[in-house]
Amino acid sequence: MKAEIHPTYYSDAKVTCVCGNTFTTGSTLKELNIDICSACHPFYTGKQKLVDTEGRVEKFKKKYANFYNKNQSN
Template sequence: MKEKIHPKYVDCTVTCGCGHSFKTRSTKPELKVEICSNCHPFFTGQEKFLDSAGRVERFTKKFGGNYFVKGKQEKGKSKA
């Protein structure tokens, strides 16, 4: 490696918005993040499925529950 062109690699403290902090190494001595594995819903087991404004129901109402099955059947009929 060339000398005097690489940044200093120092101990770093990462602080989350929830208050959790941990140590790692980086080119900056301090990092602040909004979310970490201590408070992220996937890691805490509080993951929720949110249907934004009933989009699934609107799609089902508009196209019917077997929308994809009909498309496959019509393609098969046109070939015969």
Template sequence: MRKDIHPAYGPVVFRDRSTGTTFATRSTLGGRGGDVPVVDVEISAASHPFWTGGTRVVDTAGRVEKFRRRYGTR
């Protein structure tokens, strides 16, 4: 590999914002030196519905009512 053309690769901690789960790995986001940076992510395997087998509650009441007002029985 050529020197000084690749990004720094070092330890980093990813934290799932919805569950608080953390996992450590290496990434170019971390860089080298000092403290290990923490990167917040919205969704990880700890909270994704495909991996957890759960579903997310999505507020669809407003959308359903809007649809009924537009296309409901006249």
């Protein structure tokens, strides 16, 4: 390895999830903030959780609301 071109590696980096779960891992950042972890991810918990950070579901519903209503009346 070349000297002084690699970032500092922290073997005890603290990871904090929005659900409140914290754990340590190795990283080039000392602290990490994440949105989803294994404690709150639907695959691991068995609970379905909709993560829509940009309003895509509402945009879809608004766009196709009239189409759905037309088909219901026929």
